[in-house]
Amino acid sequence: MFALFPNVRPLRGVDPEVPVSARPPRTKPEEHVMLTITIWNVLMVEDNPGDVHLAKMCAEKRPRVVLHTVPNAVQAHQYLLRKSPFTQAPVPDLVLLDLHMPIYDGSPVLETLRESGSTLATIPVVVFTSSRLLLDRARCKQLGATDYVNKPTDWPEWEATIHQILHKHLPGFAKEYGP
Numbered sequence: 449m450f451a452l453f454p455n456v457r458p459l460r461g462v463d464p465e466v467p468v469s470a471r472p473p474r475t476k477p478e479e480h481v482m483l484t485i486t487i488w489n490v491l492m493v494e495d496n497p498g499d500v501h502l503a504k505m506c507a508e509k510r511p512r513v514v515l516h517t518v519p520n521a522v523q524a525h526q527y528l529l530r531k532s533p534f535t536q537a538p539v540p541d542l543v544l545l546d547l548h549m550p551i552y553d554g555s556p557v558l559e560t561l562r563e564s565g566s567t568l569a570t571i572p573v574v575v576f577t578s579s580r581l582l583l584d585r586a587r588c589k590q591l592g593a594t595d596y597v598n599k600p601t602d603w604p605e606w607e608a609t610i611h612q613i614l615h616k617h618l619p620g621f622a623k624e625y626g627p
Contacts, residue, residue: 485512488618491540492517493524493557494576495549499599503544506610510625513614516540521552525560528568540571542617545593547577547584555591562592572617 490507492515494500500517507515516537518524524545527534543561545554554575561568572594577584585596597613600606614621 486620486624488513488541488614488621489538490515490542490544490614490618491524491527492544492576493519493521493549493554494544494546495519496546499546502603502606503610506607509607510614512624513618513621514538520549521554521557524554524557528557528561539567542614543571543573544576544613545573547575547579547588555587558588558591558593574613574617576613 490513492500492503494503494517500519503517504515507513516527518527523534524543526532527537528540528543530537543557545557547554554577558573558575561571561573563569573592574595574597575584575588575593576597576599578599579585580598588596594617595613597609600609611625615625
């Protein structure tokens, strides 16, 4: 065999003339290393296309964060309950919820999550809103919001705020992306 390939040498300690099935078993088992890559699915419920765009820009800098967006509370319910057209949607690891949206505000989404009695009830929900009213903050806390964060007004603050939210509410994120 090696006459055909003069530059190829057999592995040290392996006789190329002996078939693999006839070789004695190795004395030391091979070590297999399993690499686990964590992907975090984040659902953003947001009606403002500009805010969605900024959030997507933040997520693009973190390739293991997959941002899913819906523009209103009705579609958020469909997504979370895996109703059409979201039957194949992944369960989010985090929900970023705008409070003031057309038709319904974010409160019913929060109520649905916390009253579901399923694994959805344990998903961290960060109310990410421009509302600075103490009444809104208190109401969200009463409904079971994990956190209440005011939307920043410029890009550097946006990026820093999104990073802080992900760092605080996604297990393992800090290990992957630093403080």
